[in-house]
Amino acid sequence: MYACTLNDEDSLEHSLFRRLWNISRKEVAKLAGVSEATVSRVLNNVGPMKEKTRERVLKAAAELGYVPSALAQQFARRRSGNVGVILPAVPKVHLFSTYYFSEILSGIGETAKRCGYDLLLIFREPEGARDYAKLFRMQKIDACIVLGSRDVPEERAALAELKAGGHPFCLVNQRYDDERYETVDADHLAGSREAVRHLLAQGKRKVAFVNGPEEYSNSADRLEGYLAALAEAGVEREDERIFAGNYSRKSGYELAGTIAERIRGGGIDAVFAANDRMAIGLLQGLRERGIEAGDHYALVGYDDSDGSRITSPRLSTVAVPFYEMGRMAAARLLEPELGDSALQDGGTMLPVSFIRRETS
Amino acid sequence: MYACTLNDEDSLEHSLFRRLWNISRKEVAKLAGVSEATVSRVLNNVGPMKEKTRERVLKAAAELGYVPSALAQQFARRRSGNVGVILPAVPKVHLFSTYYFSEILSGIGETAKRCGYDLLLIFREPEGARDYAKLFRMQKIDACIVLGSRDVPEERAALAELKAGGHPFCLVNQRYDDERYETVDADHLAGSREAVRHLLAQGKRKVAFVNGPEEYSNSADRLEGYLAALAEAGVEREDERIFAGNYSRKSGYELAGTIAERIRGGGIDAVFAANDRMAIGLLQGLRERGIEAGDHYALVGYDDSDGSRITSPRLSTVAVPFYEMGRMAAARLLEPELGDSALQDGGTMLPVSFIRRETS
DNA sequence: TCATTTAATGTACACGCGTACATTATGGCA
DNA sequence: TGCCATAATGTACGCGTGTACATTAAATGA
The missing domain is CATH 3.40.50.2300 (Response regulator)
Structure with a gap:
């Protein structure tokens, strides 16, 4: 039916190698007959573009099964897109209710996903070595939420370093009243x-x-x-x-x-x-x-x-309201404009409620 | 004492801007008086190098507080260094014991940290849209561990796609006996x-x-x-x-x-x-x-x-032994050479033990 | 019709690292 | 001393994006 032209070679390439050799913007651009920059603009929906072009690019991308490399994006944007969640060292988890953490974590996850962030889990080192700031310097995370924080010198030092470095972070269920850190707590x-x-x-x-x-x-x-x-x-x-x-x-x-x-x-x-x-x-x-x-x-x-x-x-x-606290902590970091309106300013305190059962 | 030379400008730069402008390999190279490649080799401990040079580079790096950009490393290595952990959709968590997850997660975390990997938490979408393979194509993760997997068509399809794409993954506590997936289960x-x-x-x-x-x-x-x-x-x-x-x-x-x-x-x-x-x-x-x-x-x-x-x-x-199961699942993916020796091959089954208490 | 703005696209490069390859120092041996 | 193998280092480039700037096409107004 069709002659064995370059076109056929192309489609062969698509069907066979799309999973082997990661296809990039370049292939999409070639197939759509535009420059790489245009592909980028279409996919990021930036700047004006002809509807016709837009469609061609999207079609080509779909046809090739193109997925942008998160690695390259993160590198180019100089943002990891990750929110670090710092958890107590493993043995400590059992002091807290695991329920506590899974609720908060779920809340954080909900907001993070909505804001296009991923959750990077970080277990605190048992031996005092808590260099949270390094995670930012390495650009592993763009923001972080600290769970199970305790007011001990190493922790204060680590948090102070975060603050000094201008790294966005939020504490959950722990306040340092003399420090004015971003905090979500319950009353x-x-x-x-x-x-x-x-x-x-x-x-x-x-x-x-x-x-x-x-x-x-x-x-x-x-x-x-x-x-x-x-x-x-x-x-x-x-x-x-x-x-x-x-x-x-x-x-x-x-x-x-x-x-x-x-x-x-x-x-x-x-x-x-x-x-x-x-x-x-x-x-x-x-x-x-x-x-x-x-x-x-x-x-x-x-x-x-x-x-x-x-x-x-x-x-x-x-x-x-652990779940809510998690959501709010994430919102504080990831959508500060909304966060401020949602709470009475400085009002980091969520209400709790007494539940009477049978032991009293 | 010292004349105000370029050297002084340099140290000013170090002390003031090290936290503002991320310093890179380049600055370290200049300070150590070597090429960027040498810095890279020293830090990655690759190839032969003069001890003297090594020390100079490390000293310069320490002096500048240099930390390699994980983003750039990941990009250059084409590896994210992340292990994805797929969790049930939020509401589902409550069907399982949260204890179950925190134990497994801790086990995974232990091994991952030891192997230099980070944990990326991924909550399964509630509405059947479970494109696990995309996470690999985007290069967000290098391997993944699937928790709370259920034998339903969408899940089978997602796992089959992972397998077809050659993406390393491991199931925990769920077997598909007709599929020969990497699995860690208990007996x-x-x-x-x-x-x-x-x-x-x-x-x-x-x-x-x-x-x-x-x-x-x-x-x-x-x-x-x-x-x-x-x-x-x-x-x-x-x-x-x-x-x-x-x-x-x-x-x-x-x-x-x-x-x-x-x-x-x-x-x-x-x-x-x-x-x-x-x-x-x-x-x-x-x-x-x-x-x-x-x-x-x-x-x-x-x-x-x-x-x-x-x-x-x-x-x-x-x-x-949930904790062990988590450790083992991670080991399977991150250190397969050890994993195989540790278990009788195909012997994915960990032993369980009956505990008699008061209800029987 | 032409000048002028604005839309649409292309070109070129930076991002920070790893690493293949080229180059230069070093040491052993005749 | 000269030659060669090897150690040590430098040069150059690729990785796949985002995006500033240059360029070209279309639209607007006289």
Whole structure:
């Protein structure tokens, strides 16, 4: 039918080699009979162009199955198109709810995708070597979101370096009030106050508090909320009722011995734990000692994690909009114009809500 | 002391602009008094070089705070250095244990970091548009690991295209036995058989099975293991004892009505659920009907998730080495020479182990 | 019709690195 | 000393885009 001309050679090339030799702008340009620049302009929709040309180029691109090389684009644009997400070192993940991270990560992913960014996962080095700024200098990422940040010297140094370098980043669930970093947090003070108010409203007067490590601003917020609620109700602060865990279930479990005695002795009639995991550990530890949540004492956790729904009795807790927080953190970095309008400025605080279940 | 020469201008440049204008190989070369190629060779440790030169270059690089541009490197090497990790669409995540993903992800991350790769997170599109191969054609990733794969036509097509394109990928926890894809799975047949054997050994003879959707090879494996154990014990298969859930807690919960009746009627004396979430949902649903696990019936879950430890009674289950599976999947792709030696060839199956707790 | 603006396209180069190849230093050996 | 093999380094270019600038085509106005 057709003579074996150059055209046929071309189509042979297309059908056979398109998967072998990556075809580039050049081939598309040749097929469409235009210059490479025109191809580029059509695909990026920049500058004026004749509709006819546009169609020819798009057709040629489709025919060749052309896909621009992200590598070359990134290089030419000097942007990686990646948002780095910094996660706690592997073993630390288990201190937090994994639920916590998957929710936040999903939220970040949603916004990032919408803005044309990809997510680069970065596990924090266990041994203090946290050179976040290097990731920017290497141009691996254009922005980054820091999860599980703790107020320790190495972390402060790393963040200060980011700031000094002018690198866009956003903290989630951790504030450095003296630093004015971009931050998305939830109103843990209000959440804790609410939780403790609830306990007080039940007539409890000896409310213990199991907090997490003080390197997390979350912990300070919760303490503040706890104290505020007590003060409101005219209940005196009692330091013996304040305990320190590390947000792991185990740490809650291990406090059960001490707390059991106090409950038996009438020194404690309710417990507010700074997260569900510790609350659950405590619940289990106390149960082993014959002390039942919701019966011998009231218990409230924090996070509304999956776990809070599967204990029995079900755990009262405070719901935190992790997914929203992730979305917002990403939006702050990737679409700052929208971000500002969406929040009352400086209002990085998302609302939380107390959820009463069976342990209180 | 020093005259204001070009040298001083240079050091001014270093101290002030090193963070503003990204310095490149060129500046290092000039400062070290060598060619750019030599800088490159020193930094990549390629070819012979004089120790003296090496030191000069490294010193210059350090002095300038030089960091190679990952973008340019990737472009020149035509490798992104990224491993794509494909995750279920956001809403789906909740069907799986988030524990499951964070474990596997950590395992992948460990190996990837060791091999000098980064992790690019990719959420599967909800609407069937899963063009995995495009990620390779765009050169966004050099390899990919597919999590939560389901045997549906779109998925098969996407995987077939990957294979046809010669793109390295590895499935985790899902097999396509007719396709010979690179896969890392655990021995769910053995795990399920073990779990059911245990129930039978307790004298149970009417063991129900709550399975997940059949698009997951995991589900088929578990069914097979369940049936194998029954057959061994000479217990006849009874289709009315086989139920279909979707791996969510809710789906287990919703089966409670039917199963409660059967337990009361003596038609069921034990339940093996294909994952912990369904087991927990069922446990809760039955409890609401006054039927207690470990008491009125025996219950075994699957996954050894966090949740299995916090129910009461604690859930008997089957532990799966998710972290190891992640490590191995990554190793398969990134260090195939080691991977092959580590496993008996074709032996993609990792062992699982039954864990007896209080519900059985 | 021609001059002048504006639309549409082409030409040329930078981006920062890796690396093939050319070139120059070095050392061994006769 | 001269020759050769090899070590060490330099030169030059490609990788596939984006885009500034130059050029040409079309449109507008007198």
